[in-house]
Amino acid sequence: MPAHPSPLPSVLLAGCGQMGGAMLEGWLAHGLKPSVVLDRHSRTVPAPHTVVSTLDEIPAPFQPDVIVLAVKPQKADPVLDTLAVLYPQATLLSVMAGRTVESLTRRYTQANPKANPVLIRAMPNTPCAIGAGMSGLYAPPQATDTQKAHCAALLAAVGETVWVEREELIDSVTAISGSGPAYVFLLAELLEKAGVEQGLPAENARTLARKTLYGAGALLNQSPADAEELRRRVTSPGGTTAEALKVFMAPDAWPAIVPRAVAAAARRARELSS
Incomplete structure (x- = not known):
């Protein structure tokens, strides 16, 4: 620090x-x-x-x-x-x-x-x-x-x-970083639940989800590469990550949902000022 x-x-x-x-x-x-x-x-x-x-x-x-x-x-x-x-x-x-x-x-x-x-x-x-x-x-x-x-x-x-x-x-800061931790916590919550659905013990799924987000965040914070490049480095063509990203990056999935969610938070911040 x-x-x-x-x-x-x-x-x-x-x-x-x-x-x-x-x-x-x-x-x-x-x-x-x-x-x-x-x-x-x-x-x-x-x-x-x-x-x-x-x-x-x-x-x-x-x-x-x-x-x-x-x-x-x-x-x-x-x-x-x-x-x-x-x-x-x-x-x-x-x-x-x-x-x-x-x-x-x-x-x-x-x-x-x-x-x-x-x-x-x-x-x-x-x-x-x-x-x-x-x-x-x-x-x-x-x-x-x-x-x-x-x-x-x-x-x-x-x-x-x-x-x-x-x-x-x-208002944009509020939507990105002010509210942002909740978005990350939701991802951890969903990954944990998905891990249990895949047969992992709940304690293991929780540890895997939390530490993965922690490690990825630390790497992103310390690396000179941007987020897109770091994502590409994890994604082998035809591999497991690529298969998951096909779902996440479908036009009606994250590319549409994340901007809508951030816009909703920014809109609410503006409403609170009125």
């Missing part, structure tokens, strides 16, 4: 569910300035960090470098209303699907007309929990280099990052 600046910027983490918790674990492992976690389940964090169950409990002197919005999009507005009063000049990093910079900024300034927040959007994914995340980020023109660096450092601490130049591309 690449080296990261230490300590990371101080954070107010608003929401500590699956994604928020995964990021928090990575930040704690890489060193984090004293931070506050808003978590209604009151998880424990090591000193000098603090957990609060409501925003009213945040220590008065605390001024975070970045507020990370990791609540559910449909539950964000009351949180934004309170944050706008507490931190009117905040840098906010939103990892919520759908909610646009414009909609979040509008809500913030409606709650506090004197507020002047800077919203940066990101879409991480659940492999952040093991430091293997993939996050896409978008920053509006008014974001400073320091603000972008703080947000990038937080996400680089839990995986890799890419910046996109247009906000609407975050």
Whole structure:
């Protein structure tokens, strides 16, 4: 894993569910300035960090470098209303699907007309929990280099990052890498079931499916060759792999289904912003 600046910027983490918790674990492992976690389940964090169950409990002197919005999009507005009063000049990093910079900024300034927040959007994914995340980020023109660096450092601490130049591309990031782990997990699930149907003991089928996907992913990540070339290297003409790929690559199979699935995810991300 690449080296990261230490300590990371101080954070107010608003929401500590699956994604928020995964990021928090990575930040704690890489060193984090004293931070506050808003978590209604009151998880424990090591000193000098603090957990609060409501925003009213945040220590008065605390001024975070970045507020990370990791609540559910449909539950964000009351949180934004309170944050706008507490931190009117905040840098906010939103990892919520759908909610646009414009909609979040509008809500913030409606709650506090004197507020002047800077919203940066990101879409991480659940492999952040093991430091293997993939996050896409978008920053509006008014974001400073320091603000972008703080947000990038937080996400680089839990995986890799890419910046996109247009906000609407975050929906594409969501459809590819944000939702992508579920596609891989589904493939593992189906391979495991197929192995059992072919007579393998369930435990063997599970190990074979999981480790095959793990090894193939690691090879793909480390190889300079592209995915198509790596696929060709496995596929001997007239062999077993070629026979399976005839099924996977039929016009009405993966070549049609995968783009449709990704488009459906991107479309839903856009719907969540409306």
